[in-house]
Amino acid sequence: MSEEMHHPNYVKIWGILLVLLAISIAGPFIGIRVVTLITAFGIAIVKAYLVAKNFMHLNVQPRFVILLLGTSLAFLLLFFAGASPDVMKDEGSGWTKPSFSYIEQERLVEEGDEHGGHH
Amino acid sequence: MDRPIATTRTAAGLPTGRLAIWWVIVSEIFIFGGLLASYIMHRLAKDAWAGHAEHTNLYAGSFNTLVLLTSSLSAVLAHKAAEENNGPKAAKLLGLTMLGGVIFVTVKAFEWSAEISHGYTVLTNTFWSFYYTAAGLHACHVIAGVVIMGIIASAARKGQELQRVELIGIYWHFVDIIWIFLFPLLYIAR
Numbered sequence: 476m477s478e479e480m481h482h483p484n485y486v487k488i489w490g491i492l493l494v495l496l497a498i499s500i501a502g503p504f505i506g507i508r509v510v511t512l513i514t515a516f517g518i519a520i521v522k523a524y525l526v527a528k529n530f531m532h533l534n535v536q537p538r539f540v541i542l543l544l545g546t547s548l549a550f551l552l553l554f555f556a557g558a559s560p561d562v563m564k565d566e567g568s569g570w571t572k573p574s575f576s577y578i579e580q581e582r583l584v585e586e587g588d589e590h591g592g593h594h
Numbered sequence: 595m596d597r598p599i600a601t602t603r604t605a606a607g608l609p610t611g612r613l614a615i616w617w618v619i620v621s622e623i624f625i626f627g628g629l630l631a632s633y634i635m636h637r638l639a640k641d642a643w644a645g646h647a648e649h650t651n652l653y654a655g656s657f658n659t660l661v662l663l664t665s666s667l668s669a670v671l672a673h674k675a676a677e678e679n680n681g682p683k684a685a686k687l688l689g690l691t692m693l694g695g696v697i698f699v700t701v702k703a704f705e706w707s708a709e710i711s712h713g714y715t716v717l718t719n720t721f722w723s724f725y726y727t728a729a730g731l732h733a734c735h736v737i738a739g740v741v742i743m744g745i746i747a748s749a750a751r752k753g754q755e756l757q758r759v760e761l762i763g764i765y766w767h768f769v770d771i772i773w774i775f776l777f778p779l780l781y782i783a784r
Contacts (some may be wrong), residue, residue: 481676489667496663500656503782515778522663523771530670530767537607540616547620551627555635562635 488529495522562576615761616779622735628762629731633724633779646721647784649714654705655781658698659773665694666770669763672750676760681753688747688759691766695740702733725780732776735769 499518502511527533533540565572606613631642637643703779706726717728746762749755 482677485667485670485674489663492663493660496656496659499778499782500652503652503784508784512783513779517783519774519778522774526767526771526774530666530770531764536616539606540608543616543620547623547627551623551631554628555631555749559635560633560634563639577679 483529485529488525492522492525609757611757611761612764615764618765620665620774622768626728626731630775630779631722633728636720636724637779637783640720643721644784646719647780649709649712650725650781651705651708652781654701655777658701659777661694661698661701662770662773665691665698666767668694669766673763675759676750676756679753679756680727681750681756684759685747685751688743688750692740692743692747695736695743698736699733699761702729728776729780732769732772735772739766739769764782 495518499515502514505511533544560567604610608616668687668690672684672691675681675683675687714722716723743762743766746755746758766767
């Protein structure tokens with residue numbers, strides 16, 4: 476058996492998690508998109524923190540575990556930072572996505588036709 | 595009585611069994627993290643995905659979140675019972691956690707059947723490909739957790755290998771955390 480650890484009031488934490496869940500579900504019904512997104516993801520982070528701290532007992536794990544998880548999350552962030560420009564942007568310094576180039580050409584042709592039609 | 599290596603031998607200041615499960619979690623962070631990060635990149639780049647997300651079933655997703663959060667409660671209570679050397683109680687609570695996992699997968703099966711019957715399949719577009727891949731991979735982890743939990747619960751009922759109750763609990767809570775992020779991404783961000 477592992478060493479004894481302090482057990483918080485798990486039912487109370489579960490209750491808080493359910494309240495947070497209810498708030499995040501209410502978001503789409505209120506209909507303000509920005510508020511919905513901010514509350515949904517803000518609440519997700521708070522819920523994940525509560526589960527990690529109280530249910531996984533991350534707060535009483537040795538520093539090694541925190542370093543392990545922190546390093547993996549840092550590399551994940553690095554992956555996001557490295558790959559996201561290619562996914563999220565259609566053109567950059569010295570490069571253009573082939574598909575973007577094709578769509579852009581189509582758009583220019585259409586604009587040219589419209590422009591020509593007016594004359 | 596000899597105590598198992600998983601609880602006696604230590605590396606990095608924690609029992610080997612628990613160290614192993616944290617390494618499993620790290621590998622899972624890369625699997626799910628890569629998938630979720632890719633989803634977020636595409637979601638931010640394509641406004642049309644908000645429209646696709648409107649066809650997911652918010653009620654089913656919300657109910658499943660409730661089920662998983664509740665199953666996490668029973669998992670951590672099982673850990674507490676195991677620490678008190680109460681194997682039968684730990685086994686019973688693990689059984690409740692397994693029930694939560696079974697309910698989760700059953701709801702998901704009905705949800706997917708409805709979506710597929712409406713023409714939203716894994717090949718419909720990139721959004722639905724991500725949807726089925728992420729939720730499907732997560733469901734596979736839930737099923738694996740239920741199976742492993744069954745093996746651990748049967749030993750715990752006899753008072754054996756109680757240290758494993760905590761380890762399967764850590765895995766289960768991680769699966770819960772993944773769903774906590776999947777839920778707003780797939781069901782709420784419309």
